[in-house]
Amino acid sequence: MDEAVSTLDLEKVRSTYKSMKDIDFHSMLLLRFLNFVFQVAKEGKCIELFGNERVVIFEAFSLCFIITLMFFTDLCSRSITVAVIQDIFDIIPISQCEKCFSIVENNLPQWKSAFFFESCRNLVLRMCNDLLKRLSRTVNTSFCGQILVLLARALPLCEKSGLNLASRFNTDNITNYETVSSFASVFRTFTLLFRDIPVDYSLYVKFWQLQSFFSSPSSCYERGKWAIFQHVCMFILLQLQLNDSQFRRYFLVQCLIIYQYLLADVRSKDKSFVLNDEQIRFVVECIDRCYQLLCETHPRGEYFAHCIKVILEREKEWSEWKNKNCEDFTQFGEKERMGMFKRLIFFILDLGNPELTKLWNINPDMLNACEDEKRKFAPIVEDFIRDPLDELDPEQQVEDQYKSVNNEAFQWRATRLLMYKSPVYFQVVLLFINCSFEVNTIFMF
Structure with missing residues (x-):
């Protein structure tokens, strides 16, 4: 069996499988043994092909193709078709994973079919998640996006996989900033280089202290921490007009996100997390101020502010959908199938009129007709x-x-x-x- 799989010979695999099966008729123990042998042979072929850094993509396609043929000839299970590619990704470097990912994209229509979907859905999801854990969000940005797009295509519209239904926050994301002692040394160096620019450590601490609230918005509902949040959110610090427009946009968008969370009705939120009228008025004023500052931030400030507003509105609708226990969108669709449109027939129409026809028939040579002495121009x-x-x-x-x-x-x-x-x-x-x-x-x- 190992040799047959290594040579990608389907006929030899079929004959070997049949000869081994004829030894003991319908023995469950033998069938388990055959599955184990096939699994070992398949993994051995993967290691042989992709143990080196230089991968032959054609051989990878050939291996996946023969595994698919084996399934249709009842030589392996449906999940083996995904497990082969998962084993390939486990033993090759990231640079080669991106080249071989086209195999997954080409086989996706087959795995999405009703016959394959139930047995292959979790394997495809696990394979993509394992790849995402290995990738860097900053270095492999395009490949991460390619995987996420494939997952969006592979899973149904109302699939709950990957949804943060409990609305948990990533509190491990801690922003470290300079202490008083370390800031003093930095301050001396800064004043020597830029003497005309004032430096305030209290402003520095207030600004970066906001990151703790951004990573855990629920802490704003605590009375003591709300006072700190309201104090450091005063836009006096923003009147300094941070020179970097991109950095300013990042900060303002973070503010808009946390403001929307404070006003939103989230099902998983504690019932005691409620803002009073004064707090709501403060949040609404801050939202208007953020959008105003975004509009004034170049380049294309108004367009950027409009895009952020649309994105947050969609985020709000998505949060409401989760509050309703992720209802199936397909239930609200039209039950009757829409009729097919008839193809429009384009008729050849005569766009002329009698006067134009008379004009064109005055003289076959239009230049001579224009130069005729009978025509009085000047x-x-x-x-x-x-x-x-x-x-x-x-x-x-x-x-x-x-x-x-x-x-x-x-x-x-x-x-x-x-x-x-x-x-x-x-x-x-x-x-x-x-x-x-x-x-x-x-x-x-």
Whole structure:
């Protein structure tokens, strides 16, 4: 069996399995032994292929393919198809895991089918969680996101795996900041480098002391700690306008998150955790102030504040969904199946009209038709200015506002016509400009 699996020979595996099975008919002990032998052979092949750092991806695909074929020929169980890939990930480095993860993505549609889902769901979830524990959130950010996206595709919409139903907080995340003694040495060095910037240790302590409340928001409901939280949340420290806009945004978003938790109705929250009217008024004012500061923080402050508001609204809806014991969304869907839309038939329409048809049929050569002598484009100068000259005659008694020479449209057409007909037009214009300049100069002196 070991040799058959190592050579990826399905026929040899089938014949070996049959010969071993014929020794003792339907013996449960023999079947258990066969499963154990197959498990050892499968793990041996994984170690042989992926014990080295350089992994041949083609061989990994081949191994998974033959395991799938073995299942369809009743040579192994359904869970073996996932266990093989899980063993591969356990013995190869992270750099090779990212290359081999496409195997999981390609086999996901098969594992999501009704026949495989119940037996493979927990194995896929465990395999992805084991990978996430090995990865760094800062170094392997894209790979972590790839795994989380796959889990979102693999699990149903209302799956409760990974939900923090009890609303527990990660209190192990402790922020360490400088003590008075260590701050004194840092302060001396800082003052030598930046003498014009004031440094206040009390402000430094108040600012970083907020992180303890951010990691455990429930502590804000205690009367003594609420006084500390309210004191250090005063926006006097923010009026210093932290120079780093990104750092300022991080802090303001943290404030908005904890404010939303304080006002939210969480089922797992202790019944005694209730804010009075004065505390609620303080939180609401702080929320408005945070959004105002986010809008004033560049770049694209208003857009960033709007995005944060939308994200927190969705977080609020998700919290309400958990309060309702994670109801199945599919129950609220429409029972009747939506009918299929008919494909629109695009008809060939005649977009023309009789006038355009007549225009296009005047002459086969449109350029010659435009240059035809019968087409009068530019009028004669004498005919064009005859009426405006008559309007300038005092005997005609035409008011200035009705004279054509004062009409901007006529002025533009007359300028175009004179430029086209008169070769001395520009000389006359320049002479007029020079005369006007000389007259203005004389009056100035």
